[in-house]
Amino acid sequence: MRSITITPQKAFCISVEAENISPDKFAPLTLSQIKSLVVWQGNRQKTLSELFVVEGDDAPAKAEELTIRLIGDFSQVKRIGEGMTAGVVLAEESVGMHAGNNMLGGLLSISGSADDWLAREMRGGKVLVMGNAGNYVGSGYRGEKCGMRGGEIEVRGSAGAFLGEHLCGGSIRIAGDAGDFAGAANQGGTIFIGGSTYLPGAEMSKGTITVKGEAKVLPSFQKTEIVQIDGLAFQKYAGDLVDNGKGELLVGVGSS
Amino acid sequence: MGGLKEMIIKGGIVYDPANGIYGEEMDLFIDQGRMALQAKGEEIDARGLLVMPGGVDAHSHIAGKKVNTGRIMRPDDARQGTEPRSAVCRPSTGYTVPNCYAMGYRYARMGYTTAFEAATPILEARHTHEELEEIPIIDKGALTLFGSNWQVKECVRDKDLAKLAANVAWGLCAARGYGVKIVNPGGGEAWGFGANVKGVNDPVPNFDVTPAEIITGLAQANEMLNLPHSIHLHFNNLGKPGNYTTAIETLDLLKDIKPSRMRQVVHVAHMQFSAYGGTSWRDFESKAPVIADYFNCHNHATMDMGQLLFGSATTMTADAPLEYGNARLTHNKWSNHDIELEESSGVVPMTYFRKMLVNAVQWAIGLELALLVNDPWKVLMTTDHPNGSPFVNYPEVVTLLMSKPKRDLEMATLHEQLPKRTTLAGLERELDWTDIAIMTRAAPARVLGLADKGHLGPGADGDVSIYNLRPDEVDTSLDHALVKKALANAMYTIKGGVVVSKEGRILAAPPGRTFWVDATVPQADADRLMIDLEEKFAKYYSIQIANYAVQDAYLPHANVIRAGLSVPQEVA
Ligand SMILES: [Zn+2]
Numbered sequence: 001m002r003s004i005t006i007t008p009q010k011a012f013c014i015s016v017e018a019e020n021i022s023p024d025k026f027a028p029l030t031l032s033q034i035k036s037l038v039v040w041q042g043n044r045q046k047t048l049s050e051l052f053v054v055e056g057d058d059a060p061a062k063a064e065e066l067t068i069r070l071i072g073d074f075s076q077v078k079r080i081g082e083g084m085t086a087g088v089v090l091a092e093e094s095v096g097m098h099a100g101n102n103m104l105g106g107l108l109s110i111s112g113s114a115d116d117w118l119a120r121e122m123r124g125g126k127v128l129v130m131g132n133a134g135n136y137v138g139s140g141y142r143g144e145k146c147g148m149r150g151g152e153i154e155v156r157g158s159a160g161a162f163l164g165e166h167l168c169g170g171s172i173r174i175a176g177d178a179g180d181f182a183g184a185a186n187q188g189g190t191i192f193i194g195g196s197t198y199l200p201g202a203e204m205s206k207g208t209i210t211v212k213g214e215a216k217v218l219p220s221f222q223k224t225e226i227v228q229i230d231g232l233a234f235q236k237y238a239g240d241l242v243d244n245g246k247g248e249l250l251v252g253v254g255s256s
Numbered sequence: 257m258g259g260l261k262e263m264i265i266k267g268g269i270v271y272d273p274a275n276g277i278y279g280e281e282m283d284l285f286i287d288q289g290r291m292a293l294q295a296k297g298e299e300i301d302a303r304g305l306l307v308m309p310g311g312v313d314a315h316s317h318i319a320g321k322k323v324n325t326g327r328i329m330r331p332d333d334a335r336q337g338t339e340p341r342s343a344v345c346r347p348s349t350g351y352t353v354p355n356c357y358a359m360g361y362r363y364a365r366m367g368y369t370t371a372f373e374a375a376t377p378i379l380e381a382r383h384t385h386e387e388l389e390e391i392p393i394i395d396k397g398a399l400t401l402f403g404s405n406w407q408v409k410e411c412v413r414d415k416d417l418a419k420l421a422a423n424v425a426w427g428l429c430a431a432r433g434y435g436v437k438i439v440n441p442g443g444g445e446a447w448g449f450g451a452n453v454k455g456v457n458d459p460v461p462n463f464d465v466t467p468a469e470i471i472t473g474l475a476q477a478n479e480m481l482n483l484p485h486s487i488h489l490h491f492n493n494l495g496k497p498g499n500y501t502t503a504i505e506t507l508d509l510l511k512d513i514k515p516s517r518m519r520q521v522v523h524v525a526h527m528q529f530s531a532y533g534g535t536s537w538r539d540f541e542s543k544a545p546v547i548a549d550y551f552n553c554h555n556h557a558t559m560d561m562g563q564l565l566f567g568s569a570t571t572m573t574a575d576a577p578l579e580y581g582n583a584r585l586t587h588n589k590w591s592n593h594d595i596e597l598e599e600s601s602g603v604v605p606m607t608y609f610r611k612m613l614v615n616a617v618q619w620a621i622g623l624e625l626a627l628l629v630n631d632p633w634k635v636l637m638t639t640d641h642p643n644g645s646p647f648v649n650y651p652e653v654v655t656l657l658m659s660k661p662k663r664d665l666e667m668a669t670l671h672e673q674l675p676k677r678t679t680l681a682g683l684e685r686e687l688d689w690t691d692i693a694i695m696t697r698a699a700p701a702r703v704l705g706l707a708d709k710g711h712l713g714p715g716a717d718g719d720v721s722i723y724n725l726r727p728d729e730v731d732t733s734l735d736h737a738l739v740k741k742a743l744a745n746a747m748y749t750i751k752g753g754v755v756v757s758k759e760g761r762i763l764a765a766p767p768g769r770t771f772w773v774d775a776t777v778p779q780a781d782a783d784r785l786m787i788d789l790e791e792k793f794a795k796y797y798s799i800q801i802a803n804y805a806v807q808d809a810y811l812p813h814a815n816v817i818r819a820g821l822s823v824p825q826e827v828a
Contacts, residue, residue, distance in 0.1 A: 045340070143332035145588075 004034065004056035005069045006048075012076040014042040015096060016051060019079040021070075023063040023087025023106060031058040063087040063106070070095070075115065081108045084125070097134070100127045101141075103151065116160065117141065122170065124151040135160035135179065138172050138189075148172070148189060164191050167207060183209040186247055204240050204247035212252045221249055262287050262297030263753055265720060268307030269727045271693035274702070274711035278690045279727055286718040289753040293714050300748060300755075304726045308693045310369030310719030310751060311650075312710050314700035315488075315525055315560045316641040318359050319373045319387035319398065321380045322572040325591045325603045326353035326642070330570060333605070345762050352570040352605075352642035360392035360765065362648050364757045367721025367746035370701075370709055371647075373398040374488070374525065374640075375439060375574050377595045378405075378804070379797075381431035385810040388770050393756050395717075395815075397704075397771035399488050400433030401574055402474055404444030406597040406796075407788060409463040412473040419788075421477040422781035425820060426789070428483075430805040432772040432814070435485035435704070436478050437525075439574040440492050441470040444599040452577040453492055456505055467492050468509055475513050475521060481775045482516040483819050484705025486558075490525045495578050497534040500543035503527075504550055511556050520555075523703055526562020526640035528622040540614055542621045542678040548628030551635075558703050559629075560636035563622035563653045565645035566615065569606045572643065576600035597796055608645075613677070616670040620678040626657055627685045632694040636703060651743035654696070657687045659736040686733050706771070718753035721746045769815040776820035 004026055019025075020037040029037075035049035048054055064086040074080065075094040085104040094112030100119040106126075108119075113131035119138050133155045139162055140147035147166035154173045161179035164172050167189030177195035186204035193200075196213035201221065212232070221239035227250065228234075234250040265284040270277055284307065285295035317323055327334065327350065336351035337358065348358035363371055376384040376398045388396045402408050402424060411420035424436060442453040442460035449461055456468040475487045491506055493499040503524070513521045524530070533543040551557060571582055576592055579602025583590030591603040608615040622644070629635045637654065641647040655662055660683075667674060667681060675681045687695075701710025708717045724747040725739060732739050745760030756764050793801040808814065 040340075043341075141332065141335070143330050143334075145332075 002057040002059065002061040002066045003069065004031075004054065004066070005071055007053045007055075007071040008073065008077070009051060009053060011073065012041070012051070015076045015078055016041045017079055018048075018077050019082040020048065021068065021077070021080045021089070022082060022084045023066040023068060023089065024084050026068065027063040027066055027087070028060050030060060031056060075112075078115075081106075084108070094131065100125075103127065113157065114155075119151070119153050120147060122148045122151045122153070126151060127153045129153075129155045129157070132157035132176070133159045133174075136162045136165060137174075138163070138167060138170070139165035146187070158195065163193075163197075164189060167191070177213070182211075183207070201240055201247055201249045203243050203245070204249075205243055205245040206247055208248045208250070210234065210250040215251045217249065217251060226253065261753060262295040263300065263718075263750070264295055264297065265300045265302050265307065265722065265750075268302035268305050268722060270307045270712065271689050271727075272309060272698075272712040273690055273694045274309075274698040275713045277712075284712060284720060286720070286750070286753040289718045290708075291712050291714055291716040291718055300722070300750075302722045302748075304728065305747065306689065306723040306725045306727050306742075308367070308689075308721050308723075309697045309701075309710050309712050309716070310721055310749065311363070311367050311696050312700040312704070312706070313363070313368060313371040313638065313641075313647065314523075314636050314704050315374045315562075315638045316371050316647055317374055317572055317643070318371055318391065318396070318641070319356070320376050320384035322375075322574075322591075322593070322601050322603055323353060323387070324383070325593070326570045326572055326605075327355070329589055329591055329603060330605055333568070333570065336568075342762070344765055351648075352568055352646045354646075356387050356390035357392060360394050360768070361757075361762050364393045364749050364751065364762060365745050365760050366648070366650060366743065367723065367749050368394065369717070369719035369721075369749065369751045370395045370706070372396065372434065372704060375399060375401055375437050376431060376433060377401045377574070377598045377601075378427050378431040378433070379595055379598055379799075381433065382806050382810055385432060385770065385806055389767070389810070389812065391768065392765040393751055393762075393768055395709075395768045395771065397434035398431070399435045399437035399485075400428055400431040401437050401439060401599050402427060403438035403441035403470060404574075404599050406445075406463075407785075407792060408474065409442075409445070409460060409465050409470065410788065412469050413463060413465045417473065417476055417480065418778070418781045419785050420473055421480045421821075422777040422785040424474070424477045425481055425775040425777045426782065426785060428773050428775060432770070432806045432811055434771050434773055434817075435483060436474055436487045437490075438471060438474055438487055439490040439599070440494060440578070441467040443467075443492060443577055444574060444595075444601075447576045447580075447600045448594065455502060456492055456509065468506075471506060472509050472513070475510055479513060479516040479521070481777070481820050483773055483775060484517065484817055485703070486515065486520050486523050488523045488525060490573070490575060491530045494529050494575060495532075495581070497532050497536055497540045499530050499532050500546055503530045503547060507550060507554070507557050511554055513556070515556070517705060519702060519705060520558040522557050524557055524559040526638065526643065527559035527625050528562040528564060528618060528644065529640070531621050531625060537614055540617060540677065542617055542624060542680075544621045544624035545628055545679055548625055551629045552631075558634045558636065558699070559625065560638040560640070561622045561626050561653070562638060562640040562644050563626075564608055564615065564618045565639065565649050565652060566608045566610050566619065567645065569608060569645055570603065570642045571606050572601070572603045574599045574601045576602045578602070579604050582606065596798060597792060610670050613671040613673050616674045617677045619670070620674060620680040622653075623656055623663065624678060624680050624683065626687075626695070627683045628679075632687070632691040633699045633702070635695055636700045637692075637695040648744075650696070651740045654692055654743055655732075655736040655740045658692065658732040658739065659734070660684060660686050661733060662736040688732070689727055718750060720748070720750040722748040722750075724759070767813050769813045770811050771815045771817060772811070773817045773819050776818070778821060
């Protein structure tokens with residue numbers, strides 16, 4: 001196994017775009033080649049080693065045999081693990097926007113929190129966040145009709161608004177609450193929310209949204225039956241009928 | 257960067273069909289930004305390489321409100337093709353609807369130096385010129401929409417040809433436009449009431465006229481005004497199965513009109529979309545052979561291909577009911593726009609699929625048209641950017657036309673029913689560099705009436721493209737991948753005597769010029785017209801007539817071409 005460690009040289013007040021921090025990009029390169037990969041800070045092009053201390057094994061190895069450790073605060077560093085297909089990225093603290101977007105495989109594990117657009121348009125692999133995630137987790141970016149298509153996102157804390165917007169597949173699990181409009185325009189993915197949310201599933205045409213806590217349900221959802229899941233009762237709804245949707249919404253009965 | 261340097265292009269294999277030069281080894285000279293018989297100065301080594309005039313695109317949607325609507329609707333498109341700024345270039349974004357800067361850089365990289373925006377309503381022309389001015393390097397112009405205009409229809413109804421000509425001249429001047437564009441005539445008006453016109457003889461609601469009368473009236477006015485370009489026509493029923501009969505019927509209306517210049521009477525926009533057989537999408541088939549036959553037997557019309565390629569596109573047109581149909585068909589997002597007394601329009605993003613039979617047939621029709629029409633001067637190579645595909649894919653279209661093996665390779669990946677619906681599989685013709693130089697340079701310039709474009713004779717604009725290809729060695733049929741790569745990034749693109757692009761790198765980004773046509777008409781006709789217009793503006797328009805016309809300040813690099821009744825007729 002090859003291991004590379006990256007540590008910011010200082011706190012960034014202008015955010016950094018670092019889509020090159022990915023096992024796939026590092027895999028064929030020696031340590032010195034990795035250090036000269038391009039990152040952008042604002043509108044200035046820099047090398048990775050101008051902004052970060054880069055240490056670790058020198059010899060190139062396959063992406064699946066590579067672990068990238070991010071030490072320190074990466075909350076101003078965007079696009080970590082973008083498009084990665086294999087390998088592991090471990091962040092000890094928080095990461096910035098667009099982490100894991102277009103991810104195809106491997107593991108992105110974040111011990112702190114993630115900013116907005118976590119794993120947007122993800123297609124495979126796993127993203128795990130121990131803290132909270134921002135808005136638009138697993139959704140499609142502006143103008144896109146399809147968000148996450150496959151893979152798995154797990155957030156142990158809470159998530160912001162528009163969780164899984166335009167979801168086309170895959171599964172998202174939030175232990176805590178989700179913000180407004182969770183699962184908007186869901187076209188076939190699965191969402192589980194351990195806490196509460198507001199107006200889930202607007203414009204959903206397919207897929208399943210389960211809310212263990214409370215949810216304000218749109219009037220365009222029709223109550224069907226009460227179902228039992230793991231010994232808990234859930235009210236089942238069909239919708240969104242505004243869009244002739246065939247989606248399933250399940251909201252906990254009498255919890256919290 | 258001075259444009260006035262002298263330059264010698266040494267030893268290229270030159271294709272300049274307008275001057276009867278078909279692959280001759282020769283030196284070219286540029287002086288004061290124009291082709292010359294002699295020059296000194298900087299030498300460019302083009303020994304053995306393919307040299308042609310700068311490319312001319314006569315039909316492309318590059319500027320104005322609907323292009324910008326496409327950008328606003330498609331932030332997903334903006335993300336594709338982003339390039340950071342450089343010392344010379346501003347940042348680029350987009351693929352089907354690139355930002356203004358990217359339009360200029362991408363045309364220049366391919367060796368193109370001129371492109372015309374194909375449809376601008378007068379009311380929105382100011383926006384078009386604001387964008388055209390921001391497109392660097394290339395020369396430009398914009399065609400002006402007249403086909404659903406209230407004043408036009410009233411002049412046609414009253415059979416007042418002199419007033420109609422005055423109306424066209426006034427509209428071109430107000431829009432700083434280059435020529436007469438007609439889109440689904442009458443349909444834009446009918447769409448205001450949720451309807452469409454169904455053929456050339458279907459009356460336009462509330463106006464006692466038919467599309468046939470609008471088309472022939474505007475064609476006659478166009479020739480009365482001796483305009484450099486002919487009418488530029490998007491047929492009724494475009495994009496519908498069985499519409500080839502409308503195409504033939506419309507072309508027949510125009511065959512006896514005498515052109516005022518050495519050119520066609522009508523240019524047909526994106527013919528591919530109007531060469532459809534069948535009664536529905538289920539029995540949809542190509543009628544390209546019938547259309548090509550018509551063009552082979554008549555000399556009053558030219559066409560551009562409107563080639564469709566698989567992948568992402570953004571459809572945009574002043575044919576609003578067509579876009580409503582597209583939006584219903586694809587369940588995609590849709591923009592619909594009403595332009596007061598002038599037009600209506602729409603924008604719908606689109607993806608064309610290889611395995612979708614309809615899309616495969618559309619792909620084949622464009623190629624069939626170009627291969628079945630014998631005279632390359634009648635067929636311009638376009639993709640109706642970005643309706644059929646973005647213009648950056650022109651090298652793909654050219655290689656498909658030059659290589660039967662490439663077409664066979666492509667067809668093997670398409671829907672298996674394709675050979676039953678088109679004749680493409682049986683077409684052996686492979687175009688050569690002379691054909692390509694005509695269809696991408698000489699013919700578009702002649703069709704538009706741009707005397708100094710599309711050729712390399714003395715006095716022509718110093719626009720030259722040099723490609724890293726040896727015409728004497730490369731087998732364009734077999735080495736199609738090599739040809740495509742070379743065409744995507746010209747070795748040199750020279751614009752007005754300045755090297756603007758070298759091997760895909762933009763070296764200079766000077767502003768291009770904007771061509772427009774100022775046509776004079778008898779004062780009495782203009783006066784009669786003004787009485788009508790003043791009433792319309794007072795009653796119906798949302799703005800005052802005094803604020804309507806585009807001011808010259810919006811065209812700091814204007815190139816005015818004079819036309820009209822006082823201009824002496826060319827002697828044939
Ligand atoms: Zn067009």
